[in-house]
Amino acid sequence: MTAAAARRDIAPAGLLVALGAAACAAFLLSLAVGPSGFGFHVAGDAGALILREIRLPRAILGALVGGALGLSGAALQGYLRNPLAEPSIVGVSGGSALGAVLAIHLGLSGVFAFALPAGGLAGAAVAMLLVMALAGSHGGPVTLILAGLAVSSFATALISLALNLSQNPFATVEMVFWLMGSLADRSLTQVWLAAPLMVAGMALLLLVGRALDALTLGEDAARSLGLDLKRTRLTVVAGTALSVGAATAVTGIIGFVGLIVPHALRPLVGHRPGLLLPASLLGGATMLLVADVALRVVQPWVDLRIGVLTALLGAPFFVWLVLKTRAELAP
Amino acid sequence: MRRRSFASIGLMAAVLVAALPAIAGDTPARPQRIVSLDLCTDQLLVELVPRTRIAAVTHLAADATVSAIPDKALGITVTHGAAEDVLRFDPDLVLAGPFGVPATVDLLRRLGKRVVVVPQPQDLEGVRSVVQVVASAVGAEAEGAAMIADFDHRLARLAAMRQQQALKPGAIVYQVGGVVAGPGSLADAAIAAAGFRNLAREYYTTRGGQVPLEMLLAHPPDLLVLSSAPDEYRTALADNLRHPAVALVRRRRASVELPWRLWLCGTPHIMEAVEQLAAARVRIQARSP
Amino acid sequence: MRIAARGLCASLKAREVLSDVDVGAEAGEITAIIGPNGAGKTTLLKVLAGLIAPHAGTASLAGRPMAEWRPQALARALAYLPQERTVHWALTARAVVALGRLPHQPMGAGESAADMRAIDAALAAMDVAHLAARPVLDMSGGERARVLVARALAQEPRALLADEPAAGLDPAHQLALFRHFTVLAAEGRTVMVALHDLSLAARFCHRIVLMHAGRAVAAGTPADVLTVEHLARVYGIKAHYAVLDGVPVVVPLDLLPGVLP
Numbered sequence: 001m002t003a004a005a006a007r008r009d010i011a012p013a014g015l016l017v018a019l020g021a022a023a024c025a026a027f028l029l030s031l032a033v034g035p036s037g038f039g040f041h042v043a044g045d046a047g048a049l050i051l052r053e054i055r056l057p058r059a060i061l062g063a064l065v066g067g068a069l070g071l072s073g074a075a076l077q078g079y080l081r082n083p084l085a086e087p088s089i090v091g092v093s094g095g096s097a098l099g100a101v102l103a104i105h106l107g108l109s110g111v112f113a114f115a116l117p118a119g120g121l122a123g124a125a126v127a128m129l130l131v132m133a134l135a136g137s138h139g140g141p142v143t144l145i146l147a148g149l150a151v152s153s154f155a156t157a158l159i160s161l162a163l164n165l166s167q168n169p170f171a172t173v174e175m176v177f178w179l180m181g182s183l184a185d186r187s188l189t190q191v192w193l194a195a196p197l198m199v200a201g202m203a204l205l206l207l208v209g210r211a212l213d214a215l216t217l218g219e220d221a222a223r224s225l226g227l228d229l230k231r232t233r234l235t236v237v238a239g240t241a242l243s244v245g246a247a248t249a250v251t252g253i254i255g256f257v258g259l260i261v262p263h264a265l266r267p268l269v270g271h272r273p274g275l276l277l278p279a280s281l282l283g284g285a286t287m288l289l290v291a292d293v294a295l296r297v298v299q300p301w302v303d304l305r306i307g308v309l310t311a312l313l314g315a316p317f318f319v320w321l322v323l324k325t326r327a328e329l330a331p
Numbered sequence: 332m333r334r335r336s337f338a339s340i341g342l343m344a345a346v347l348v349a350a351l352p353a354i355a356g357d358t359p360a361r362p363q364r365i366v367s368l369d370l371c372t373d374q375l376l377v378e379l380v381p382r383t384r385i386a387a388v389t390h391l392a393a394d395a396t397v398s399a400i401p402d403k404a405l406g407i408t409v410t411h412g413a414a415e416d417v418l419r420f421d422p423d424l425v426l427a428g429p430f431g432v433p434a435t436v437d438l439l440r441r442l443g444k445r446v447v448v449v450p451q452p453q454d455l456e457g458v459r460s461v462v463q464v465v466a467s468a469v470g471a472e473a474e475g476a477a478m479i480a481d482f483d484h485r486l487a488r489l490a491a492m493r494q495q496q497a498l499k500p501g502a503i504v505y506q507v508g509g510v511v512a513g514p515g516s517l518a519d520a521a522i523a524a525a526g527f528r529n530l531a532r533e534y535y536t537t538r539g540g541q542v543p544l545e546m547l548l549a550h551p552p553d554l555l556v557l558s559s560a561p562d563e564y565r566t567a568l569a570d571n572l573r574h575p576a577v578a579l580v581r582r583r584r585a586s587v588e589l590p591w592r593l594w595l596c597g598t599p600h601i602m603e604a605v606e607q608l609a610a611a612r613v614r615i616q617a618r619s620p
Numbered sequence: 621m622r623i624a625a626r627g628l629c630a631s632l633k634a635r636e637v638l639s640d641v642d643v644g645a646e647a648g649e650i651t652a653i654i655g656p657n658g659a660g661k662t663t664l665l666k667v668l669a670g671l672i673a674p675h676a677g678t679a680s681l682a683g684r685p686m687a688e689w690r691p692q693a694l695a696r697a698l699a700y701l702p703q704e705r706t707v708h709w710a711l712t713a714r715a716v717v718a719l720g721r722l723p724h725q726p727m728g729a730g731e732s733a734a735d736m737r738a739i740d741a742a743l744a745a746m747d748v749a750h751l752a753a754r755p756v757l758d759m760s761g762g763e764r765a766r767v768l769v770a771r772a773l774a775q776e777p778r779a780l781l782a783d784e785p786a787a788g789l790d791p792a793h794q795l796a797l798f799r800h801f802t803v804l805a806a807e808g809r810t811v812m813v814a815l816h817d818l819s820l821a822a823r824f825c826h827r828i829v830l831m832h833a834g835r836a837v838a839a840g841t842p843a844d845v846l847t848v849e850h851l852a853r854v855y856g857i858k859a860h861y862a863v864l865d866g867v868p869v870v871v872p873l874d875l876l877p878g879v880l881p
Binding site for chain 2: 034035036037046049050053054055100101104105107110166167170173174177178184185186187188189190252
């Protein structure tokens with residue numbers, strides 16, 4: 001028995017190491033792939049510059065944004081005890097995009113650059129609190145999805161309104177920019193702007209593992225195990241707002257990563273929501289980096305956006321999940 | 332290719348003009364309450380006819396970022412382009428562009444209004460024919476002819492300049508959102524008229540569209556044309572113009588910022604852009620051994 | 621650890637559920653809380669577990685008011701087993717039982733040898749060791765209930781508050797469960813259970829508190845509380861209290877007229 005228990009303890013460490021190695025490999029692959037040629041020695045004097053100014057920010061953002069989305073998806077699912085929760089589905093991504101759009105079009109980001117991720121953060125926090133208030137702490141999957149849909153649609157409408165009011169000649173194109181995110185042609189400046197917030201948010205989310213484990217037994221049991229659920233709620237909201245808000249402010253909405261990754265990894269961590277957090281962080285980073293590499297290999301030009309790809313993968317997956325949980329979702 | 336598109340636009344213009352029974356060449360038929368629904372027809376209208384005959388133009392005509400003649404359009408009544416709004420001016424001629432709402436044009440026509448849809452030129456010859464279409468529609472043939480004569484004169488001078496320079500440097504028009512002007516666009520024609528070859532053909536042979544910044548670094552153009560300044564627009568799409576890689580290319584190679592107002596529309600103002608490009612070419616030529 | 625409460629008043633959604641309740645549970649004893657549906661048993665347990673703050677009166681553990689306990693320290697001293705048996709994810713039985721060790725583990729620490737011993741002992745005590753690797757969501761209701769009791773046992777609390785722990789268990793496992801509670805009491809722990817099975821209360825519990833409409837209407841030994849008069853007044857039943865082979869038994873015989881439609 002003790003030997004078996006010990007074996008179970010080693011397995012998670014092994015899994016995290018394997019996922020970490022996969023993320024590192026995907027990061028290096030992302031650095032090596034680009035329209036001007038494969039590898040780390042791109043021809044010409046521009047080679048080093050291409051690596052540093054174009055591919056490095058893209059790879060860093062891919063890892064951080066993928067990690068943030070995977071982790072926040074796992075945290076939301078664990079906290080809400082709802083397998084359909086995910087930043088873009090519950091409206092957090094939409095709120096972030098709205099916050100970022102307002103920061104740009106009210107001119108705040110022109111005054112101080114930090115206003116952009118801050119706007120995303122604020123929008124995400126508002127959306128998240130709104131969804132939680134609408135769905136209630138005991139809302140089932142359906143209530144949560146409906147609340148998310150409402151918040152998401154409202155955010156989309158307000159983005160559209162803000163873009164139209166700003167007399168922006170690119171309003172319709174910019175709508176696509178926000179709703180279908182992309183990692184292309186981002187600069188290190190943008191990375192440094194968003195990375196600290198994303199890292200802080202992820203660190204917060206990693207702290208709630210114990211609470212999420214305990215919440216498996218319901219709120220009363222979790223509290224009786226000595227966990228402060230108010231603090232957990234605050235940490236989940238702040239962590240998601242920081243990580244998803246800052247990510248979306250720089251890349252636009254990238255959907256479904258937070259849905260697919262936790263679901264794929266859950267059986268591997270024995271369904272433990274706490275252990276799922278670091279696994280989804282590494283898995284999310286790997287998935288987004290690989291998807292971004294695939295995008296550049298299949299179609300080296302910018303036109304196909306990664307948000308389109310994740311939605312293409314994620315929407316059928318979502319349908320499958322709905323079918324799977326249909327008994328539970330039935331009124 | 333260029334000749335053919337000129338012919339087709341000329342043909343289109345001829346059809347359009349023939350469809351207008353009122354302008355048979357008589358002066359009394361000159362429209363007196365003209366409404367324009369398109370930024371490009373706004374600009375031609377304002378430059379071709381006196382204000383007294385203009386009932387309304389779009390709000391963009393007075394917007395200095397997109398209009399070449401904002402001062403001249405200042406104070407003219409503005410229409411927002413919906414059919415009902417247009418009708419309140421009781422126009423005797425409506426000028427529309429190809430990108431307007433087709434339903435509005437149909438509705439106005441059904442209500443018995445004369446609507447002339449002016450095409451968007453794809454090259455410099457197209458600009459000339461558009462001037463002709465608008466000038467004859469509004470009954471300003473003489474003014475139109477003068478405008479075209481000036482245009483032709485400047486074009487001929489550039490052609491002469493071009494012949495003295497054997498080198499054909501490469502240029503790329505890099506815009507908001509990473510979009511480059513591709514073959515068949517007005518910007519492409521302007522680059523060619525100034526004596527450059529459009530590198531979009533080498534980056535991306537099929538059409539204009541988004542090009543990865545990486546290509547800009549890997550194959551930097553002799554001239555980087557930014558169609559607007561990085562800080563001109565508050566939009567997330569313009570982030571690519573602020574990218575350090577763009578700044579790098581600008582430091583290493585020649586670059587010009589051409590305001591959008593000069594070539595957004597196919598009006599003779601495009602010549603100002605072509606002349607600036609030609610001047611940049613002279614500078615590049617002078618620098619190279 | 622003695623659990624004591626004086627003058628407890630508590631409300632749920634503006635409805636008073638407990639009014640002026642005095643209860644006590646001694647270390648080394650099993651105390652049962654009985655009463656009809658809606659009498660306030662669950663609310664009383666939650667107040668005593670520190671999960672609901674009373675709006676009047678005080679509840680204390682080991683002489684210290686609940687409000688003064690730090691959550692982590694309280695969780696090491698007291699385990700609460702809720703009535704609902706929801707498990708939200710397909711954790712294995714062992715993983716569920718291991719959750720009981722959370723209060724004993726510092727942040728980020730893995731399972732210590734003591735943790736593993738407690739988990740294995742709890743699994744064995746509830747006869748679920750053979751199910752350790754099975755996901756709880758695949759189990760029968762009774763099996764899952766035993767796993768959840770094992771979770772509370774793994775917490776190794778000085779005081780255990782269990783809400784309807786016997787519901788849904790077969791007779792053999794009901795007896796085994798209460799035998800184990802007896803062992804816990806003999807070790808000097810405080811055990812408090814909310815119960816519907818009056819025979820179990822009569823047989824295993826040292827003291828019984830009878831709740832009715834938010835008040836504790838009687839308290840004392842089983843013989844004192846499970847009287848024909850009390851059962852008639854509180855439950856509206858005619859019941860028979862007997863001792864068979866030295867085992868007390870309460871048998872409900874009939875509804876009294878006018879109690880239920």
